[in-house]
Amino acid sequence: MYVAVKLEDGKCTGCKLCIFICPEPNVLKFSKEVKKVAVNEGRCKGCGLCVTICPKEALASASIGN
Amino acid sequence: MNKNLFKISPGFEDIMPAEYRELVHDGPYGKNLGVSDLGTFKELLEEHPLCAGCGLALSLRLILASLPNPEDTIIVGSTGCSSLAFPQVGVHNIHSLFGNQNAVASGLKRALKLRFPEKTKDVVAIAGDGATADIGLDMVMHSWFRRENIATIMLDNEAYANTGGQESGMSPQGTVLYMAPKGKKFPKISLPEIAREVGCAYVAVGSPAQPRPLEKMVRRTILVAREIGPTYLQVFCPCPTNYKFKPQETVAKIKQREKEGTFQTREYITLEAQKLLTKLEEGKK
Numbered sequence: 001m002y003v004a005v006k007l008e009d010g011k012c013t014g015c016k017l018c019i020f021i022c023p024e025p026n027v028l029k030f031s032k033e034v035k036k037v038a039v040n041e042g043r044c045k046g047c048g049l050c051v052t053i054c055p056k057e058a059l060a061s062a063s064i065g066n
Numbered sequence: 067m068n069k070n071l072f073k074i075s076p077g078f079e080d081i082m083p084a085e086y087r088e089l090v091h092d093g094p095y096g097k098n099l100g101v102s103d104l105g106t107f108k109e110l111l112e113e114h115p116l117c118a119g120c121g122l123a124l125s126l127r128l129i130l131a132s133l134p135n136p137e138d139t140i141i142v143g144s145t146g147c148s149s150l151a152f153p154q155v156g157v158h159n160i161h162s163l164f165g166n167q168n169a170v171a172s173g174l175k176r177a178l179k180l181r182f183p184e185k186t187k188d189v190v191a192i193a194g195d196g197a198t199a200d201i202g203l204d205m206v207m208h209s210w211f212r213r214e215n216i217a218t219i220m221l222d223n224e225a226y227a228n229t230g231g232q233e234s235g236m237s238p239q240g241t242v243l244y245m246a247p248k249g250k251k252f253p254k255i256s257l258p259e260i261a262r263e264v265g266c267a268y269v270a271v272g273s274p275a276q277p278r279p280l281e282k283m284v285r286r287t288i289l290v291a292r293e294i295g296p297t298y299l300q301v302f303c304p305c306p307t308n309y310k311f312k313p314q315e316t317v318a319k320i321k322q323r324e325k326e327g328t329f330q331t332r333e334y335i336t337l338e339a340q341k342l343l344t345k346l347e348e349g350k351k
Binding site: 016019020021022023024025026028029030032037043045046047048049051052053 | 101104105106108109110111112113114116117118119120121123124127128274277306312313314315316317318
């Protein structure tokens with residue numbers, strides 16, 4: 001079982017706090033057009049640092065794959 | 067660095083790895099990007115083998131994003147956790163023997179001054195606490211005594227983390243680790259104060275809990291080293307694997323230590339460096 005972070009739609013306000021706290025490069029990407037964060041689950045190690053910092057509770061750790 | 071060096075020749079785009087293509091098209095070279103732009107460009111660090119929630123990986127990521135001139139920066143690394151990440155870094159870097167990073171960096175800086183007298187090339191020694199404060203203290207101190215124009219950055223995880231968790235000179239007194247079951251007998255070395263007394267033009271202690279102040283410190287460390295003399299930056303990056311806390315608590319741990327008074331963010335700037343920084347920072351505005 002692998003753990004990765006999942007983004008709940010509609011809750012992200014684009015404050016980018018999660019991007020500054022993630023130890024992995026290029027996991028959380030910021031889209032300038034919609035001003036929101038997108039998650040690249042394949043690169044995430046599931047440490048959960050972004051979950052603890054998100055003020056809107058838009059991120060949650062979830063298991064992916066089998 | 068000439069940008070044409072890493073550009074892909076026409077016709078070979080499709081056989082190059084996706085990560086390389088991204089670095090060529092969206093990399094930060096020559097764009098003057100900083101920590102605030104993270105997430106919008108391809109970072110200089112690629113997927114690394116460090117543990118989940120690693121404070122060192124987070125610090126390294128922020129340091130690489132703060133480099134004022136990444137295309138003309140050469141990083142000298144040393145053995146330790148950080149050396150596991152350096153093969154994945156998109157900046158020129160050299161791996162030196164354990165503790166030799168400042169000696170290698172001194173020679174490199176002198177050679178670059180002779181070879182490219184008209185260009186600005188930054189040499190930055192980035193190593194762990196074992197390589198900077200224990201095994202390499204001799205080389206680090208002597209590069210400061212000689213007033214070499216190199217920036218020294220220590221990623222202080224307070225242990226020898228990738229060899230099973232032995233105590234280092236930077237571990238706080240009383241620390242119990244996997245390979246230090248009786249607890250450390252003597253206090254943490256106060257290397258920033260030593261650096262100030264030795265004559266480093268700029269000395270700072272930061273942490274990845276405050277990304278923007280850390281970026282400022284990294285930039286100041288490199289800019290002062292370029293013009294005046296040796297500089298030292300110590301970045302506190304807790305290790306969840308050896309200090310036995312959950313990976314999501316890395317930043318909370320820094321804040322807790324700040325509250326307890328066992329970790330302090332601080333800066334020591336000489337008058338000469340202060341003048342230079344005021345001039346540079348005013349010119350930017």
